[in-house]
Amino acid sequence: MTLCEKIKAIYPDLSDADFAPIDGVIVLQNDSDGKGDYIKEWNHPTLPRPTDEQLAAMKAA
Amino acid sequence: MSKVSIQGNASGTGTFTIAAPNSNSNQTLTLPDVTGTVVTTGSTGGVTQAMLASGVAGNGPAFRATRSTTFNPSGSTWTKVPLNSENFDTNNNFDNATNYRFTPTVAGYYQINTHAFATGSPPECYVALYKNGSNVAYSLFNGSGTGQWTGMVSDVWDANGTTDYFEMYVWTSASSPAISGMYMSGFMARSA
Numbered sequence: 001m002t003l004c005e006k007i008k009a010i011y012p013d014l015s016d017a018d019f020a021p022i023d024g025v026i027v028l029q030n031d032s033d034g035k036g037d038y039i040k041e042w043n044h045p046t047l048p049r050p051t052d053e054q055l056a057a058m059k060a061a
Numbered sequence: 062m063s064k065v066s067i068q069g070n071a072s073g074t075g076t077f078t079i080a081a082p083n084s085n086s087n088q089t090l091t092l093p094d095v096t097g098t099v100v101t102t103g104s105t106g107g108v109t110q111a112m113l114a115s116g117v118a119g120n121g122p123a124f125r126a127t128r129s130t131t132f133n134p135s136g137s138t139w140t141k142v143p144l145n146s147e148n149f150d151t152n153n154n155f156d157n158a159t160n161y162r163f164t165p166t167v168a169g170y171y172q173i174n175t176h177a178f179a180t181g182s183p184p185e186c187y188v189a190l191y192k193n194g195s196n197v198a199y200s201l202f203n204g205s206g207t208g209q210w211t212g213m214v215s216d217v218w219d220a221n222g223t224t225d226y227f228e229m230y231v232w233t234s235a236s237s238p239a240i241s242g243m244y245m246s247g248f249m250a251r252s253a
Contacts, residue, residue, distance in 0.1 A: 002138070004137040028135070030135060
């Protein structure tokens with residue numbers, strides 16, 4: 001399950017447009033340093049940035 | 062009238078000779094009106110970028126880095142391409158083992174290119190050039206139907222010669238895309 005899929009599972013109302021590469025409000029990034037995908041920017045106008053616990057729970061689900 | 066003074070060095074033991082060629086003509090060698098060391102045809106590596114006049118191509122860093130295998134980044138995630146192989150890297154400024162980035166050690170303006178392609182029915186894909194961790198130029202490559210879709214960035218950026226660095230990132234809407242044909246290349250176009 002990718003980070004994008006986890007976030008969409010937490011917030012089903014999010015659309016692909018929210019993750020758009022240039023003008024999306026959520027920017028995900030991976031620096032190929034072994035640390036994996038992470039949220040680089042979270043600028044959604046209403047939804048709060050998911051916590052590490054929420055994301056970890058999605059991984060366990 | 063200005064004068065010419067030839068001065069020896071008390072510490073040295075060699076003899077320096079000013080010699081005329083086998084010629085029947087009269088010539089005048091005019092010394093430059095600046096302080097410095099005279100450069101000769103034997104001064105290998107002695108001409109620096111700063112000594113070149115404007116508009117003269119130099120001998121600055123140049124590189125081309127590639128990835129030999131396909132790359133599978135996560136969907137909807139800007140992912141740095143681990144360019145782990147090099148065709149050439151004249152100044153050892155590209156890190157192909159850890160950070161996969163070009164950090165030129167000579168200040169100047171650099172032509173830098175990034176390229177990638179996908180085959181079949183690719184999703185929406187982007188290839189980008191990052192400077193110091195920020196997306197500064199990008200290109201979209203996608204399409205309907207099957208084929209080979211190529212994205213390329215070609216741009217010129219300044220680098221301070223110490224901390225500025227450049228990286229290649231890709232982004233795709235697919236959940237498990239396969240990107241290939243990746244390379245990043247560049248060279249110093251002119252000194253700072």
